[in-house]
Amino acid sequence: MKLLNPWGLLLMLSIPLLVWIYILKREYKQKNVGTAWLWRISDRFLKKRNPLRLITMLLAFILQLSLLALTAFGAAGPTLPLGSVSPQIVIIDASASMQTSSGGETRFERAVKQAEKLSQSPLCSSMTVIIASDVPYSIVNDASPAEVREALSGASCSWGGCSVFEALRLVHETWSGIGSPRVIFYTDMDYAYVENVDVVDMRADEINVAVTNPSHIAGTFRADVTCFGEDREVAVALYVDGELIDTQTVRCTDGQPAAAEFRANINVFGEAEIRTNENDALAADDSAFLVSKTGDKVRVLICGQDNMFLKAGLEAVGRCEITEKERYLNRYDGRYDLFVFTDIHDCDKDFPERGNVLAFSSNDFKSAGRVTPFGVALKHAKIEDKLMPSNHEEETDPLMRGIGSLIEEVYVGECNTVDAFYASGGVIYYNGKPAYLNGKPEPLLFYNTGDTALVRRVTPKNDRQYLFCFDVHNSNLVLTPAFLIILENMVDIAVPPPVEKTAFEVGDEVRFTLPSDYSLPCVINPEGTELQVNGLSPVCVPNEPGVWTLRYNRSDNIQNVPFAVTIPFAEYRNVSEDAVFMPALVKINELGDTQNKTFEQPLAAVLLLLLMVEWGYCLHGRH
């Protein structure tokens, strides 16, 4: 039960007054009479006191007391949900601050749990859940508790802000019931009381330390250090170009910025970082960076949902001129050097004709809570080194065009949310020349799954073909049975079997063809498997052109053991211009079945591209 107007209960303060009037304050009035003689005689004629007389006398008091209590209770406006029909509308703040974690859970995750618990209430027959990001959206409307729970399991927080106004407007748009719905707003912001909205503060006893507003003036580095949740002495360190310069302790008052100044007498530097290693609720704001601003401006277009940290990271670079858009529509827009898509679908599958692209998969936003700020990763990735000139044809170094190294760089830079990249200019370069498919630049998508980078091609039929697997650790191109390499003169583009096989079972066979001019060894790289190549031992290194058959023979019955054919492409740096230095795998429609097809158009050797990327990577050094 809820009281709409608890102040009405103040009427209950009248009860003591009533008690005082009736019981404590029985004041006898004085009345003058001639004589009370006859009244005294009348006592003998009074009837015996009725035992119920007291109750009768107090009856008026009891009735008035009850009336007063009921009036106070009524004035308080009690509401009691009756029955099972009680629609609820839940708004969950999905701004970046809700990523703050406490006790292992972020505020957003706690809000989701509370909403889920609410949906399980027997009085909640239907629930609408609105995720309040910059553009609020409903994940479920007037749904049953089971549907709500399922929808909440896929709810994700954003890295942008929260539009309360739009969220409430969405509430009214979605509400189709009679009267006003009960709205519960889970947030970590201070909001004034909104009529008919219950604001639930998701802030727990969190302690967060933030380092903000870095600056450098005359050799002195400065930043603001703020501790939220308590007064604390915070240890802050200054790093310049990766070297620890100085440390100090800053006394912070809850919520009040305190200045941390380092007189380092350093005026020339590449990058400076002021950071704290406090174990706090949100690690994303524990560092502030300064990057020397040299070089030309980099024009960056960010499309999609707002990502505060991504933007902060780009700004940390110092050379970025950032434009933000909701969606990208003009793939021929030549005004930008770097396109950043916060979701891979924000560019309608048509990536820009020119410029570099950085695209995120929305799936990885789920793991955003475990990711360090992308600004840090970008810094480590030295993004400015990877930016390509707008005219890609003038660039002779293929490594500067491809972003495979960026994959590696970013990966090594501990940013594993980046999982899709686009080749520079939308063209695959093969040995310095663009590769085409059917006369059009072939868009390929590079996926970083953590250990490997997958290259995916979308066919005109929207089939997704995984071409090959790029092992960034060992700089090897790993061929897996499910992939097919498209090369010039390649036999076919295989359609992967209905069930992708990343490992072989006993009796499986893979046939691949090494080109006639293939002259490099290929190492079968099993992982604890037993293979036979053309009947040869597993350690066989086929080095002759022709069709090779890999048969998986394992004496034990372990199934689905990973298997790969590894070709060290580090050796490919010096191949000739026209050489096809990658073997082609035949199509695998069915295991053991092969087809030979010929491409009408020559395709750039994607593997070559990666080889070139690796070449460039090697040139620029590893992390």
Next chain:
Amino acid sequence: MTMPRVIDQDFIAMLEGHDLSVKRLTTGLFGGNRRSKAYGSSAEFADYRSYEPGDDLRRVDWNLYARFGHLYLKLFVDERQLHHRIYFDTSASMDWGEPKKSHTALRLGAALGFLSVQAMDRVSFFALSGTSCIDLCGTIIGRDAYFRAMDALEGIPFRGDMDMGAAIMQNKETAYAGGLSVIISDFMTDSDWKGAVDSLLRQKREVHLVRVLSRDEIDPDIKGLFVLRGAEGGSDDYRSEFGKPNMDAYRKAFDYVTKDMQSFCASRGVGLFTVCTDEPIGQMLFEKAVSAGVIV
């Protein structure tokens, strides 16, 4: 505030033509206007009786001797002068009511006094105060003395308490003449008023009680928490939460007391009538007093 006068011309005019009703005429002073049962020496012929030796020959009716040859004596009415005494309860409880019981009592007493002097009787007014019986005006004979006494009556203070029994019984001076003894009081007292009445009766007095009450003493209507403070002060108070039961009990008490008075008076041959202060004086005198046999 000016006290209303006890008597006025209208009051006197109202009383003329009436007389006190005195049942006992065996005693009294000579020279009055009251007929005694005995034969006296007034000029009014009463009866005949046979001559007996030793009778006064001047009373022989010689006309009857000539007619009947027998000697008969003329008898004449014996007229006496009575001395009426009127006792006022001057306790504080009498100074209560609207109109005040004291005023009503004085008016009634004044009326009886006038009727007394009109009948050429004597009258005395007494104030019962405490245990004292105070002669207010001495013996009043004639109208002039009466009117002078009325001025004194108007100044009687009504205060304190009163012990009727002690006051009347201690007053022994009135034994030598007959007449009415009228006690005017509210009789709301624990004092021995019955003993006082008996004392007067033993003195061969013809006693009448006039009970004067206010309307709220006859029919009170009190509700709520009250402490009733009697005018006489002291312990004369009563605390209760008044309601219907209290009213019913009061009426029963009133009836009980009234019946007790009535039975006592009936047993003693004492006249009793009760007046309410809001009744017209005429109704008091010519209905109730007449019914009680005090006035004719």
